[in-house]
Amino acid sequence: MPDADELVANALAAVRGTDVRQAERQLDQLMVGTGAADGTTAVDAALLRRLVRSLGRLWPRGWQPVDVDRITGRRLDARAARLVRAAMAAQRRDQAEPVPAWWDDQLRELAATEVDGSVLAGWASREGLDRADALRAAVDTLALVESLPPIAVLRPPPGTSGAALPRTGGTARSGSPMLDRVRALLAKAESTTFPAEAEALTGKAQELIARHSIDEALLAAGSERGDLPGGVRLSTDTPYAGAKALLVQEVAAANRCEAVWSDDLGFATVLGWPADLVAVELLYTSLLVQATAAMLRGRAERRPGSGRRTKVWDESFLNAFALRIGERLRTATEAATNAADQAAAETAGAERLLPVLAARGEAVRERLDTLFPGVTRHRLSVRDAEGWSSGTSAADRASLDVGGARKPRQVPGRPDPR
Numbered sequence: 001m002p003d004a005d006e007l008v009a010n011a012l013a014a015v016r017g018t019d020v021r022q023a024e025r026q027l028d029q030l031m032v033g034t035g036a037a038d039g040t041t042a043v044d045a046a047l048l049r050r051l052v053r054s055l056g057r058l059w060p061r062g063w064q065p066v067d068v069d070r071i072t073g074r075r076l077d078a079r080a081a082r083l084v085r086a087a088m089a090a091q092r093r094d095q096a097e098p099v100p101a102w103w104d105d106q107l108r109e110l111a112a113t114e115v116d117g118s119v120l121a122g123w124a125s126r127e128g129l130d131r132a133d134a135l136r137a138a139v140d141t142l143a144l145v146e147s148l149p150p151i152a153v154l155r156p157p158p159g160t161s162g163a164a165l166p167r168t169g170g171t172a173r174s175g176s177p178m179l180d181r182v183r184a185l186l187a188k189a190e191s192t193t194f195p196a197e198a199e200a201l202t203g204k205a206q207e208l209i210a211r212h213s214i215d216e217a218l219l220a221a222g223s224e225r226g227d228l229p230g231g232v233r234l235s236t237d238t239p240y241a242g243a244k245a246l247l248v249q250e251v252a253a254a255n256r257c258e259a260v261w262s263d264d265l266g267f268a269t270v271l272g273w274p275a276d277l278v279a280v281e282l283l284y285t286s287l288l289v290q291a292t293a294a295m296l297r298g299r300a301e302r303r304p305g306s307g308r309r310t311k312v313w314d315e316s317f318l319n320a321f322a323l324r325i326g327e328r329l330r331t332a333t334e335a336a337t338n339a340a341d342q343a344a345a346e347t348a349g350a351e352r353l354l355p356v357l358a359a360r361g362e363a364v365r366e367r368l369d370t371l372f373p374g375v376t377r378h379r380l381s382v383r384d385a386e387g388w389s390s391g392t393s394a395a396d397r398a399s400l401d402v403g404g405a406r407k408p409r410q411v412p413g414r415p416d417p418r
Helices: 004-016 020-032 039-061 065-075 078-093 101-109 119-127 131-147 177-191 195-221 241-254 274-300 310-348 353-371 385-397
Strands: 230-235 258-262 267-272
Touching: 004 020, 004 039, 004 131, 020 039, 020 131, 039 078, 039 119, 039 131, 065 078, 065 101, 065 131, 065 230, 078 101, 078 119, 078 131, 119 131, 177 195, 177 274, 195 274, 195 310, 230 274, 241 258, 241 267, 241 274, 241 310, 258 353, 267 274, 267 353, 274 310, 310 353
Parallel strands: none
Antiparallel strands: 230 267, 258 267
């Protein structure tokens, strides 16, 4: 009989192929095991070893725990994602030092904690799977992990020299009073049913974020540091992945960040300075909730028998919402920047603030060119005039122009008549 590692390799090769019968035969071999008294235990151990080894190979290729968890749930299911979490926890025990604090934070947020005994058997028991289904799911999960392509390395992975260095850049602490205020404002904006109230709350949140970003930029400019801009990945899963990517782009641009959408992997990468990245995460999450709620209300207000499919209308609505919200965010940021620039001119000369912001923006663009040299642009297509108009109106009602002195202008472009 083949040994356990060979059985796993044969099953994996068969699952990757097109012969369904051969794949089932190899899975049956896994069920039988090596023929020894502890044959099934050996198979479980071999599966875990290979999964842990394959995960370890992903980290230098740009993947982070949250990324692997997200794509496993997207391409397989939540059950497979929980297996990956258990394997990542097992891998953490023997991970090469140094391991950065943010890595452990991600594992903790995913509830990726190691369990006693066999990882595979424990996972199967918690999921209520019999052995055949558990082995099939485990092999499918392993096949996915080993098929993932390299992506941009946003942070030094465990075991590298860069992982040992504390991050000294402008760090927006998760428990900072400013972020607590922003979260509270956005939570109220999400829960209110009054558009004017949502407008004021979200506008105030962006105003606070912009001021904080400027303070961080000035603080960093006053010290000698060689930091590079960092990055985060935000989910843009279906439905309406393109509209979500557009919303990420608009929020990122308003907060001096750059965004690149990886449609096939289901996420957008945002590059920027730490405080700005935290702002983008908070705002994108909140605005997605607000946009979805506005879209559902807009559906109910549609004219009976409009003749357009709901999906086409929804997508047009969300695209228009994202563009108009982006304009409101930029207005709030510009207002805060102008106010800060005037204050800086009174205290330290007129040229103190704007060159700092320009230099930080150039550093972000250079980081973009380094990590994504072949990036291309995607043309927006809108196919439902009613959805576009409704989405624009919804974003107007949730206007982020906190000054209130300038009337929102019409977003350029018109719906595709197809």
